[in-house]
Amino acid sequence: MVKETAVEVIDLTKTFKGKIALQKVSFTVESGEMVALVGASGSGKSTLLRHLNGLERGESGVVKVFDFSLQSEGKFHSKIRQLRSNMGCIFQQFNLVKRLTVIENVLVGNLGQISLARSAIRYFTKAEKIQALCALERVGILEQAYKRASLLSGGQQQRVAIARCLVQGARIILADEPIASLDPESARKVMELLSELNQQNGITVISSLHQVQMVQRYFPRAVALKQGEVIFDGLTSNLDQNRLNQLYGSAAKELVLSGHGE
Template identity: 45%
Template sequence: MLKLENVTRRFGGYAAVNNVTITVPKGQMVGVIGRSGAGKSTLLRMLNRLIDPSSGSVRFDQTEITELRGAALRNWQRDCAMIFQQFNLVPRLNVLTNVLLGRLNYRSTLLNLTGSFSKEERAMAISALERLGIAQTALQSAGTLSGGQQQRVAIARALMQQPKMILADEPIASLDPLNAKVVMDSLHNINQEEGITVITNLHTLDTARHYCERVIGMAAGEVVFDGPAENLTSEAVRMIYGAAAEELSEDITSTSIKDKASTPSVGSLQHAV
């Protein structure tokens, strides 16, 4: 179980995340939504300890994450895999090697310096790529792949960490609807089949409702909504997005794949959510 208590992150006098308290049981798939600057990315980066909280507690089971240093911190960042919007692959390396990099925190410094991987590790990497439907790209340079393929490589790399939790920071923000669906289907399947907790920042309302059993809405660094996806009503969305929510429409917020004949016209906020 992940538990945050009164977590705050300040940048000078500005509180990017302000006094957040949430508990995430093992195996949940959680979507975090909100306007740009609401604190979503800062929240995930504190969970992975890419940045430190200014105050408050982050605990996973019995471990106080904010106190970890050295090898213990590296082990936590292995167990809490991070997937980024920009993929963070090494473009000149082939896909297989990029995926194998997910094993670095399991290996000695000497083995990492030599760059050698065992047959078992290579088999794991191929299996991860097959699971994500891109095994045929294993020997291609990562930089030659499409955005959707690169994001699936990043997910395969995260699986190589054998994580207890996956954090995805806007994983579909730069993808077209078809690739966005493939990536979200992959994350959802991992959550359902492996029981791995997934917390993902999302910029589309329909995606959060479709894939996430729980939605956390943030505004100005604070949690203003926390509940089941089916409770994400028009009123709840207005709390998250403020006055701008009145201008939201299906065309703006949707990543779903629809036939032209069934695609609704620009609708009201009720249709958007």
């Protein structure tokens, strides 16, 4: 059985003020894969993720999502909002509206299904609220549904972001350093949840991570970047000490031993 291609990147190039951020980056992610983006700070991981979800536009190259060009040769697709509805995003700094309740945060982020006007005035149907509550139950924080988001711990806030992806119906989750600001136990719970959604729901997960042990534990495949170029794409089991030294330099041993943190 031939797998569907979820994301395809072809020769993607980006510069900032004359400095190369991405240099002819190419790789393909099949539907249902769980792929880690690894590399030192400034290697291009976050920049690449921002191009995958249409927040940044490259100078050249192509980004395809389920065979539709999200962007091509410096231009976005005319239906980029519709294409982006396939993708849920999780950020390092949680990206929630702190003054809203948890359930409102889940519903407001439901791109592609709720109009901007309804989202702005926070008008939601009973069915939509039930769907949101089911998603919060799925991620284990149903009891927090009507609390202000500002009262939640970091780990709980990341689970709200994951619930938002579920309600959105995202087929792909893009996560940018989702556990960088969390304590080890909260980080483990978030990674276990992403792994469960990948294995049980078939959701494609692409995540940037600094934590090498987490990459090796939860991700079968890694794409490694250095100075904006892909220098490794393969099984995480093949990320040996020599390759880690090439990626992280003198920090490699510390990253492996600590397992968590920058």
